[in-house]
Amino acid sequence: MDFAFSEDQLSFRDAVRDLLTRECTASVVRDAWSNADGRSGQVWDLLAEMGVLGILAPEVDGGLGMTMIDLVLLIEECGRVALPEPIIEHAVVCAPIIGGVVSGSRTVTSFIGGSPFALYADSCEVALVERDRRLFTVERAALRLTPETAVDGSRRLSTLEWSDSDATEVGGPLEAVAAFDRGALGAAALLLGLSHRMLEMSVEYASERRQFGAPIGSFQAIKHHLANARIALEFARPLVTRAAYSLSVGDPDASTHVSMAKAQASDAAMLTSEHALQCHGAIGYSYEYDLHMWMKRVWALSSSWGDAGLHRARVAKAVL
Amino acid sequence: MDFAFSEDQLSFRDAVRDLLTRECTASVVRDAWSNADGRSGQVWDLLAEMGVLGILAPEVDGGLGMTMIDLVLLIEECGRVALPEPIIEHAVVCAPIIGGVVSGSRTVTSFIGGSPFALYADSCEVALVERDRRLFTVERAALRLTPETAVDGSRRLSTLEWSDSDATEVGGPLEAVAAFDRGALGAAALLLGLSHRMLEMSVEYASERRQFGAPIGSFQAIKHHLANARIALEFARPLVTRAAYSLSVGDPDASTHVSMAKAQASDAAMLTSEHALQCHGAIGYSYEYDLHMWMKRVWALSSSWGDAGLHRARVAKAVL
Amino acid sequence: MELAFSPSEEIFRQEVRAWLLENVPSNAMPSGDTREGFEAHIDWERRLFDARLAVVSWPKEFGGRDASLWEWIIFEEEYYRAGAPQRVTQNGIFLLAPSIFQFGTPEQQERFLPKMASGEETWCQGWSEPDAGSDLAAVSSRAVRDEAAGGWRLSGQKTWTTRGAFCTHLFGLFRTDPDAQRHHGLTYLLVPLDTPGVTVRGFGRLDGDEGFAEVFFEDAFVSDDFVLGEVNSGWGVAMATAGSERGLTLRSPGRFTATADRLLALWREHGDPKDTQLRDAVTQAWIDTEAYRLQTLGVVTTLSKGGHAGPEASMVKIFWSELDVRLHELAMRILGPRAEVAETAWAKGWQFALSGPIYAGTNEIQRNVVAERVLGLPRK
Amino acid sequence: MELAFSPSEEIFRQEVRAWLLENVPSNAMPSGDTREGFEAHIDWERRLFDARLAVVSWPKEFGGRDASLWEWIIFEEEYYRAGAPQRVTQNGIFLLAPSIFQFGTPEQQERFLPKMASGEETWCQGWSEPDAGSDLAAVSSRAVRDEAAGGWRLSGQKTWTTRGAFCTHLFGLFRTDPDAQRHHGLTYLLVPLDTPGVTVRGFGRLDGDEGFAEVFFEDAFVSDDFVLGEVNSGWGVAMATAGSERGLTLRSPGRFTATADRLLALWREHGDPKDTQLRDAVTQAWIDTEAYRLQTLGVVTTLSKGGHAGPEASMVKIFWSELDVRLHELAMRILGPRAEVAETAWAKGWQFALSGPIYAGTNEIQRNVVAERVLGLPRK
Numbered sequence A, B: 001m002d003f004a005f006s007e008d009q010l011s012f013r014d015a016v017r018d019l020l021t022r023e024c025t026a027s028v029v030r031d032a033w034s035n036a037d038g039r040s041g042q043v044w045d046l047l048a049e050m051g052v053l054g055i056l057a058p059e060v061d062g063g064l065g066m067t068m069i070d071l072v073l074l075i076e077e078c079g080r081v082a083l084p085e086p087i088i089e090h091a092v093v094c095a096p097i098i099g100g101v102v103s104g105s106r107t108v109t110s111f112i113g114g115s116p117f118a119l120y121a122d123s124c125e126v127a128l129v130e131r132d133r134r135l136f137t138v139e140r141a142a143l144r145l146t147p148e149t150a151v152d153g154s155r156r157l158s159t160l161e162w163s164d165s166d167a168t169e170v171g172g173p174l175e176a177v178a179a180f181d182r183g184a185l186g187a188a189a190l191l192l193g194l195s196h197r198m199l200e201m202s203v204e205y206a207s208e209r210r211q212f213g214a215p216i217g218s219f220q221a222i223k224h225h226l227a228n229a230r231i232a233l234e235f236a237r238p239l240v241t242r243a244a245y246s247l248s249v250g251d252p253d254a255s256t257h258v259s260m261a262k263a264q265a266s267d268a269a270m271l272t273s274e275h276a277l278q279c280h281g282a283i284g285y286s287y288e289y290d291l292h293m294w295m296k297r298v299w300a301l302s303s304s305w306g307d308a309g310l311h312r313a314r315v316a317k318a319v320l
Numbered sequence C, D: 001m002e003l004a005f006s007p008s009e010e011i012f013r014q015e016v017r018a019w020l021l022e023n024v025p026s027n028a029m030p031s032g033d034t035r036e037g038f039e040a041h042i043d044w045e046r047r048l049f050d051a052r053l054a055v056v057s058w059p060k061e062f063g064g065r066d067a068s069l070w071e072w073i074i075f076e077e078e079y080y081r082a083g084a085p086q087r088v089t090q091n092g093i094f095l096l097a098p099s100i101f102q103f104g105t106p107e108q109q110e111r112f113l114p115k116m117a118s119g120e121e122t123w124c125q126g127w128s129e130p131d132a133g134s135d136l137a138a139v140s141s142r143a144v145r146d147e148a149a150g151g152w153r154l155s156g157q158k159t160w161t162t163r164g165a166f167c168t169h170l171f172g173l174f175r176t177d178p179d180a181q182r183h184h185g186l187t188y189l190l191v192p193l194d195t196p197g198v199t200v201r202g203f204g205r206l207d208g209d210e211g212f213a214e215v216f217f218e219d220a221f222v223s224d225d226f227v228l229g230e231v232n233s234g235w236g237v238a239m240a241t242a243g244s245e246r247g248l249t250l251r252s253p254g255r256f257t258a259t260a261d262r263l264l265a266l267w268r269e270h271g272d273p274k275d276t277q278l279r280d281a282v283t284q285a286w287i288d289t290e291a292y293r294l295q296t297l298g299v300v301t302t303l304s305k306g307g308h309a310g311p312e313a314s315m316v317k318i319f320w321s322e323l324d325v326r327l328h329e330l331a332m333r334i335l336g337p338r339a340e341v342a343e344t345a346w347a348k349g350w351q352f353a354l355s356g357p358i359y360a361g362t363n364e365i366q367r368n369v370v371a372e373r374v375l376g377l378p379r380k
Helices: A007-023 A026-034 A042-050 A068-080 A087-094 A173-208 A220-234 A237-249 A254-285 A291-303 A308-319 B007-023 B026-034 B042-050 B068-080 B087-094 B173-208 B220-234 B237-249 B254-285 B291-303 B308-319 C007-023 C035-050 C069-081 C090-103 C106-118 C234-250 C253-270 C276-304 C310-340 C345-353 C363-374 D007-023 D035-050 D069-081 D090-103 D106-118 D234-250 D253-270 D276-304 D310-340 D345-353 D363-374
Strands: A108-111 A126-131 A134-139 A144-148 A157-161 A168-171 B108-111 B126-131 B134-139 B144-149 B156-161 B168-171 C123-126 C142-146 C151-158 C169-175 C186-192 C198-203 C212-223 D123-126 D142-146 D151-158 D169-175 D186-192 D198-203 D212-223
Touching (some): A068 A173, A087 A108, A087 A126, A087 A173, A173 A220, A173 A237, A220 A254, A220 D310, A254 A291, A254 A308, A254 D276, A308 D276, B007 B068, B026 B291, B087 B126, B168 B173, B173 B220, B173 B237, B173 B291, B220 B254, B220 D363, B237 C276, B254 C276, B291 D310, C007 C069, C035 C106, C090 C169, C151 C169, C151 C186, C253 C345, C310 C363, D007 D069, D090 D169, D169 D234, D186 D212, D186 D234, D310 D345
Parallel strands (some): A108 A126, B108 B126, C123 C169
Antiparallel strands (some): A126 A134, C142 C169, C151 C212, C169 C186, C198 C212, D142 D151, D198 D212
């Protein structure tokens, strides 16, 4: 029994954190709200260069042929900086089953698992889509896009339509469930990262902001709000790690473990977002301050890839 | 529109409060945990003398022929002192439909609405029972009792069995629903009274008890626990009052109003009980201190006469 | 106890309902917290005023109808039930006006109230400052006496001023006695925003609308006529009405009842009836909405009989603000992944609801008030 | 990362499971927090000890097996899964023993540990006093130096001492430097309860059992051999192990996993499958139980590699205590009005669970610790 990441996994995580802290600053995220494709520009290529996009891709395809337990910490880092990219769709969902994703130049999105929208479909080259519980790829040119504006301005949404004749089958029902599970776990990891950063922002602000002659972080109500967020995250992370492990080793209960992780991470992230805003007060409610970009990503991801209720129902079916 | 009790109603309430504060002390409640019948002895007769037991009884029967809006505040007072008596069963459920309850000498209990137990059946003279959605009375001698020990030592529980030949029909399905509604509203009123007293005990204790050089009630965590209880009660009472009014005027939505009241009062009382214990710390956890008797009554009443979930389901059926 | 409205109150309800049915725009206006939307909303306010529906509870002479509090409750119910536009005049008519009625001179009432009612003059609130948010008594904006000119010269900065970039006037607290501490030595001033020396910079809120503003004062002059109440007694002016009115007039039950009705409709259309988990939560939100409405009827009964609301108003503020969050959160849960589409009333309403536990005194501060002033727990 | 136990660990599990299957009494014993129940439980402890299962993680010389923390986790899982009796020795073996291992002299280890393991000597905790509950540093019980006799004379009072009326020994903090303030000048003493001058009065807990005691000291003498750690350094002794051990050994995951398993069984038997509201809550409680188990695996991994637990233990304490309340509350909801029957494990367990957020440092204090020492928020 050893419930810890390896030194290699941790140093890869540190390297990705360094890269993202340097390159994917809050102003990169803010730019994505108003730029053409809602994405980060060069950060995507830098992640490709580091090998992050191809972790799950087969070695024969130029990938690293590794597993979810090698990737999960890196996805969390993408959450920490609110990376505006189809990182889950491309690197987590599609990498193991669609070729050519390693360099990042042929970006893949997905439209599966009953999701009403695809993310960044307008700037992707290909989409993984689901119909009748089977998976297909469709090239960008063959997709009809109907865009929708999201609350999170960097999330470019569209609904997709396509003709069967333009779709190439790449998997059946088992692959479809596995792809959804990977997506849900990816979302859970992103939510952890987003939440930890919101909590950091809140601790920093509450330690500096003074009211009634003291830092507001010295007041017990603020302390307990943020302690509760920290506790929720403390007891979400092990579920996310375990689900990543189960996917990696092909545990027969992996889907249930993923659902536990996503339910817990969704709830913990919503709680953190609520307390983070409340502890910031009015400044957190202003558009110029960064917090709202993290919050809005959390709102979106907590209900994407199955919300907490859907995942608890999946767990209930398995364990009750 | 006038959402206030009349002067008469308020002075009757005050008189009952005076009586109960004087006569139904915590030691009377404590005695009921170990005495023969689990009841208050003379307090019952004093309530009868004041006319409380016969408020809903028809005038022809010696009662006051009044309505639930005249009674609800008095029931709340019974809750405040944790009166160990079948006050709901006798004065709220049975008084309008069974004769001879005014003097209190012929005490009536009830075994209706799907409740698994009757209260104080061993010391009552008659029971109102339900079978096939119809109401009957059965004399004590014709009842077979199987006692059960309750967590609240003053609640003497039994299951009842009887022969149809010993049962006298006193009402059909409509009366059965009305009797259950009265019982549920009575329980809601008791819960309010119990909760307000628990809150008072907690405020008193937190104002006196010092730790870290200050009264614990000056710490924000304690303040917010008790404020939350107070708010929950503030927004439960109007629902209880409205339900009493609706029963009094025969509002067609009265059952729904009762369910709203019982759901809210159950939840508010459970919340208050939790915070009251937590703010007391170890002393509240000791048997010698009075708080636990109030808490245990709350636990019992919050799930008797329909728990919050059952009543919300009733509301859902009506409004969704 | 009597829980029915009188025949004359019901007639009033019918009149209001009929007028709204005829007049409420069928297409949603742009947000009143943007410049274009604000102007459209002021047009709407003018129509309300012309129908004598802008400020029903005010005296006739100032544009009202001398309506009772009960009629005001009815008006609000009908207004929100009809889906009528946001009231961009609210900080004037609901927050400032009660103070002017209580503390203003007859001249001030005559000067300010009719134009406020008609929307000709629009008011924003100047409480918060960069270092005075929850801690309102930390206000440091100054007003220095100009004896010669018969007035006050203002300097300092206000912020988080809702619709400050579009309003014509600001009311706020300024420190007039520099030696006094905390809530002493403050004066309640009424400031035209076109006064020389006043600069307003709008900035964005969470939902992207430019609904906030910073207001800078550099030697801006206001005359003595623009002092509300006594000099150095501004805290009392601000608090006296806040306590009794805030809980009631800022957020009438009609607003939440209308939201709850929409939530129930959303549930009926999109909810899974087999999902008793979500059904239970929706039902509880409805119960809470009813609890809020009924609690308000109790408060109005008390006020109608000459009573006061007191610190219990803090419970009201906590309850409605958290209820509003819950109502919208449930809508988001019903909508599921579709909730992130920006162009829905729910997405906008959710973002707005999140401000409730923060503005008008954070709920943490309100809970302190409940603990100390309602329950009597020790301050320290 | 490797989330399977090793073959030798699985063999250990099988041995423990087989022994428990054979030995756990089929009828529930009376509560160990009553006099008769306590004695029955001590007999049980003796059988555990004879099987070398009382203190598996201790060195062999003191009655253990030198088991790893992983094996200890396995032992606990099996113990609670088997529904084996309450450990009335727990305050000795889980709370005092780690301190004796860390701070005790070889002679003290030899003197105290074997008899603790066998249940011959049973220990209760003497932290709380009438005026020192959450505020442990307010301890005022005194120990005055008796140089001639080579020891200390105790006076004062402890209270809320669990099973104090039945245990043979008490460990606690006493003020040895009357001039020192708060957590300075305290000494950690081991006190036989049959010492002249010690009086114990048992009193009832919430659930009616006489599980609490007051312990009075009037010039009671303990010799220097009974000082654990340095004189005037008792606070450090008490805290050093509390931080790293409390979170782990006081409440092992096996306990909650067993409760959750019983809850799931109760749901399957009595739950309404169409009630997704309650089903959802039961499922969430199961998820939380799993989260607790997995989080502990992380802590054990850290400790096994020589790391320390630190203030994160406060998160653990908050989580298990509130999880335990929730698990029992859900059982009460499933049972509905039948829950008030006293003679069920759930009713008893519910009442016990309510003490969790209070003892071992109230959750309010633990949340302060999380805020200040995990998150780094300012103390003042």
